[in-house]
Amino acid sequence: MANSNSRLTGKVAIITGGARGxxxxxxxxxxxxxxxxxxxxISDEEGKKLAEEMGAHTCVFHHCDVAVESEIEAxxxxxxxxxxxxxxxxxxxxxxxxxxxxxxxxxxxxKFDLIMSINVRGMALGVKHAANAMVNAGTxxxxxxxxSIASVMAGMAAVAYTVSKHAVLGLVRAAASDLGKYGxxxxxxxxxxxxxxxxxxxxxxxxxNKNSSMEDARAWCDSSxxxxxxxxxxxxxxxxxxxxxxxxxxxxxxxxxxxxxxxxITSHSFE
Ligand code: NAD
Numbered sequence: 001m002a003n004s005n006s007r008l009t010g011k012v013a014i015i016t017g018g019a020r021g022x023x024x025x026x027x028x029x030x031x032x033x034x035x036x037x038x039x040x041x042i043s044d045e046e047g048k049k050l051a052e053e054m055g056a057h058t059c060v061f062h063h064c065d066v067a068v069e070s071e072i073e074a075x076x077x078x079x080x081x082x083x084x085x086x087x088x089x090x091x092x093x094x095x096x097x098x099x100x101x102x103x104x105x106x107x108x109x110x111k112f113d114l115i116m117s118i119n120v121r122g123m124a125l126g127v128k129h130a131a132n133a134m135v136n137a138g139t140x141x142x143x144x145x146x147x148s149i150a151s152v153m154a155g156m157a158a159v160a161y162t163v164s165k166h167a168v169l170g171l172v173r174a175a176a177s178d179l180g181k182y183g184x185x186x187x188x189x190x191x192x193x194x195x196x197x198x199x200x201x202x203x204x205x206x207x208x209n210k211n212s213s214m215e216d217a218r219a220w221c222d223s224s225x226x227x228x229x230x231x232x233x234x235x236x237x238x239x240x241x242x243x244x245x246x247x248x249x250x251x252x253x254x255x256x257x258x259x260x261x262x263x264x265i266t267s268h269s270f271e
Contacts, residue, residue: 005032005033005034006033006034007033007034007242007245007246007247007248008030008033008034008035008088008242008245008246009033009034009035010034011034011035011036011087011088011245012035012036012037012038012079012083012084012085012086012087012088013030013035013036013037013038013086013087013088013089013090013245014037014038014040014075014076014079014086014088014089014090014126014130015027015030015037015038015039015040015090015092016040016041016064016066016090016091016092016093016122016126017040017041017066017092017093017094017146018037018038018039018040018041018047018050018090018092019039019041019043019046019047019050019061020043020046020050020196020197021194021196021197021198021234022092022146022191022194022196022234022237022238023039023041023090023092023093024046024050024234025233025234025235025237025238026090026092026234026237026238026241026242027039027050027054027059028054028238029235029238029239029241029242030088030238030241030242030245031054031055031058031059033242033246035058035088035245036058036059036083037054037058037059037060038059038060038061038062038075038078038079038082038083039051039059039060039061039062040062040063040064040066040075040093041061041063041064041093042063042064042065044061044063047061047063048061060082062075062078062079066091066093066118066122066123066125066126067117067118067121067122067125069125069129072122072125072126072128072129073129075129076129076130076132076133080133080137085137085139086130086133086134086137086139086141087134087139087141087142088141088142088143088144088245089126089127089130089131089141089142089143089144090143090144090145090146090241090245091122091123091126091127091130091143091144091145091146092144092145092146092241093118093122094118094119094122094123094146094148094164094198095114095115095118095119095198096115096157096158096161096198096201096202097111097114097115097158097160097161102158102159103159104159107159107160111160112159112160112163115158115160115161115163115164116160116163116164116167119161119164119165119167119168120164120167120168120171123145123168123171124171126143126145127143127145127171127175127186130143131143131175131179131182131184134182134184135179135182135184139184140182140183140184141184141185142184142185142186142187142244142245143175143179143184143185143186143187144186144187144188144189144241144244144245145168145171145172145186145187145188145189146168146188146189146190146191146237147165147168147169147172147188147189147190147256148161148165148168148190148191149190149191149192149193149258149260149263149264150162150165150166151165151166151168151169151188151190151256152166152169152190152256152258152264153264157202165190168188169188169190169256172186172187172188172254172256173254176253176254177254180253185244185249185252185253186253186254187244187249187252187253187254187255187256187257188255188256188257189237189240189241189244189257189259190256190257190258190259190260191232191236191237191259191260192232192258192259192260192261192263192264193221193231193232194221194231194232194233194234194236194237195214195217195218195221195231195232195233195234196234199217199221200212200213200214200217203216203217203220207220218231228261228262232259232260232261236259237259240257240259243257244257
């Protein structure tokens with residue numbers, strides 16, 4: 001096993017949705033572990049600020065809307081021309097689109113399409129173009145996608161989100177199956193509720209209080225959705241992504257690593 005802070009020494013990584021939340025925590029952890037990281041996001045201000053904080057020798061921001069194929073292609077080209085290769089592609093960007101009808105009788109199909117375009121098409125494009133770059137260069141790389149506990153259960157989120165996150169798991173399995181012969185591993189990390197801006201937005205919607213704070217959302221997570229005496233943090237997910245990105249998971253591919261403190265395997269009421 002590598003030293004605790006050098007698991008990714010010399011590796012080049014792209015992290016989509018890296019400007020905040022789970023992506024931000026992963027950027028910080030990957031840089032701390034020796035990787036050169038490209039933050040790919042549509043939130044230019046947050047992404048540039050984080051890259052500046054990490055330092056230009058090890059981190060850079062690149063604007064990219066993951067739903068647009070030409071932008072994903074440009075992202076991969078930019079990364080390879082900047083740092084010579086691509087070892088790790090972390091497809092993490094995703095949205096919930098809270099506010100759409102919560103059940104199947106009330107689906108708003110425009111919002112359904114929007115969620116699919118980012119959560120499914122965006123991840124598929126990331127897999128496709130990263131895999132092509134790796135195969136062409138002969139790189140035995142790693143691809144990770146962020147799923148959700150909504151990848152393995154219903155009733156936790158709007159229908160479209162559940163559908164999209166089930167699809168992410170299908171994408172990971174299909175890609176792991178196709179890319180194994182090139183020595184490329186593909187895995188999914190599936191978080192339970194994590195206190196990020198995305199979760200706060202959802203919490204404000206279903207609590208009916210637009211002024212809820214991140215502390216309110218964290219308190220809700222603490223009281224209703226964890227089994228470990230504390231709520232899940234972005235760093236917990238980043239640590240799992242680090243495991244999947246590093247040689248510590250050398251023979252792991254096609255896995256859905258559910259990081260939820262045991263939530264999905266326990267009977268519970270989610271209120
Ligand atoms: P977040 O909203 O805090 O961060 C998401 C990031 O993705 C933002 O920086 C945003 O600008 C970026 N993004 C959104 N659309 C984009 C696009 N089209 N192209 C590029 N970047 C885009 O959310 P988060 O909670 O950190 O979520 C990250 C991932 O984790 C998502 O895939 C989400 O579905 C998943 N997830 C989150 C939770 C949770 O409770 N927070 C639980 C399970 C899964």
